[in-house]
Amino acid sequence: MELQDYLLVVRKRWRLIALVVLTTVMLAAAATLASTKVYESTSQFFVSTTGSEDSVSLLQGSTFTQQRVKSYTQLLTTPRILEPVAQEVGGSSDAIARQVTATTPPDTVLIQVAVRDADPSRAEAIGKAIATEFPSAVTELESPEGAKSSPVKVTVVQSPSVPTAPVSPNPVRNIALGVVLGLLLGLGAAVLREMLDRGVKTTDDVKRVTEAPILGAIAHDPETSKRPLIVEVDPRSPRAEAFRSLRTNLQFVDVANHPRTIVVTSSLAGEGKSTMTANLALTMAQAGARVCLIEADLRRPKVLEYMGLEGAVGLTDALIDRADVIDVIQPYGGTNLWVLGAGRIPPNPSELLGSSAMRALLQNLAGRFDYVIVDAPPTLPVTDAVVLAKLTDGAIVVAGSGLVDRDQLAQTLDTLASVGGRVLGIVLNRVPVRSLGTYGRYAYDTPEDDATRRDRARVAG
Incomplete structure (x- = not known):
């Protein structure tokens, strides 16, 4: 490790170091008080x-x-x-x-x-x-x-005289030694924990796993379950601005061969994949693009629930020719966003999503919309996202901060690459606000792009 690495460890693990120092100082103070005065x-x-x-x-x-x-x-x-x-x-x-x-x-x-x-x-x-x-x-x-x-x-x-002050214990020396020893032990514990910690918590952790671009970092919001569509309910919040930044960054991914059908997945359940997919699709629609959002998580569909739409018929009905896909797509509000719900949950989701019918459906929708965003299940538990990655132009992998470790993220990327899937980038989700630094201020101090200005005007009335 270089000096810069140690400084990063201190910045990241300063609470642990402070706790160790405080503990050693308290032990030194207790030992001083318990020692017999000499x-x-x-x-x-x-x-x-x-x-x-x-x-x-x-x-x-x-x-x-x-x-x-x-x-x-x-x-x-x-x-x-x-x-x-x-x-x-x-x-x-x-x-x-x-x-x-x-x-x-x-x-x-x-x-x-x-x-x-x-x-x-x-x-x-x-x-x-x-x-x-x-x-x-x-x-x-x-x-x-x-x-x-x-x-x-x-x-x-x-001549000897009666001493008035003890020479031992020496409180100042003992406390000073406690501080020094605590700093050494705390730094050692911080470095050891950093080396043993395989969790993905920051963008630096993501960079240790892959060279794929980091498209964005979305702050954690404990109220997400109550207001999942943050770009709609609170469009001026830093978290909503983060989704707009993600939209902008996505526009610069492979400009020569720009992806139009995109699957969004994660390594594990609970990393905020569906919430991020819905907000990204809505943000792209607010920018003027015609977007179709497909709820392809046939294990635990959440998109329609977040958006308050009807889910009696949907993707599965279109795939088995029970309904025409155009008839089951639902417009969302007054935006350019259309949503295709999951429909009835089938017993064989992987086979259905990897079928030629799914390929034809994606090609059909790609000809009608500017973007087709597919919400897929997590990659490690099931193979649904893997088969969808072969049928789309690329995949966005959501990494939940503190929820997934580096080995799991690396396995997800390797699994997608093994079938020829194209990873467009990584989105770090559920990032603690304190880890984002000046992110909130940055969101409003930088110039807005045209799409963001249109969003502002639409919200204003």
Whole structure:
């Protein structure tokens, strides 16, 4: 993945990243609150030599002292020092040894002693006991046998005191580490989810599957079931404008061999195929084209229900010569749209739709109308759309955002291609409004084509 890919992942999965960061920060805060507070009392010793009268002796004494200091830091945590301390403050010398840290700044004769304890008063008491015991122990150890004094002197230059604030836990550091760790984990989780997510949600997901043109992106409307013909009930809405953009984009598909009979299908049921087909056909009719909409979904016909038309007779009756197709086509309102309903549901839809009678019917209607739009069933569950794709000039595949995955969409396209079907393009449907960005503003900030202006005039009266 490149940097741009990571940025897209962050933009797409920012909620997941924020949730992981918030969780890690809360865990860090909880761990901080649950941790025992530890206080630190510090003291400092200065180590010197005595009896030096000239510069050479002073230099030798300084070198001797620096070498000795390294040993004294180890001496501070031995039972020789800590046994008397334990007897004075209570506890064991081993436990106190784990609480004491002795360090020596480089090139100095200073020894810094830090004592940590959950009780600040006890930390001070241990420090004071060490400050009393350590100098006398060094004097005893460094005194030659029979000598009255030691050449090494340890002086307390900083006495231990009662600490007022704990040194652990450190809330600021813990929260900062929580934020950093949360960002790393959140980004990792976002990248992993992106790699494992095979769903089709954006146009980028469609582009990963096929090079077929994306004809449009239709926003999701939770009120679709109540107002399926959005281009009629709310023609100035961004969603209605998206259908007009789809109509315009379709006009530029293969201008030299422009498709006039078009089948509309999807991979699965529920992707909004029939609603999109009805709105597209109505939009094309509003632009002045003579359009015939065929309800060829003989499994679950919905078009006539959306348009409020009678469905007693229709396509199946025309295919078995029970009625003339011209007699069963119904005009829709005062538009240039005519609708051919499904008619009675047959037991063999695939055979009926792939018959020579269906081919002849399409040729007949193509000679009478500018466009013939065919609403077909989903491709993966049944073969109806596949057989219709062979009889028409091309297919539009509807991809429901969040409903179909890339493998299913790829299988649909491969199935259509396997029979020589021509895929005109993909329409991404049910796209969340937030994923469309500035789509709504774009719809009214761009110049309108002549067909759109006619739509506006018709609605205005």
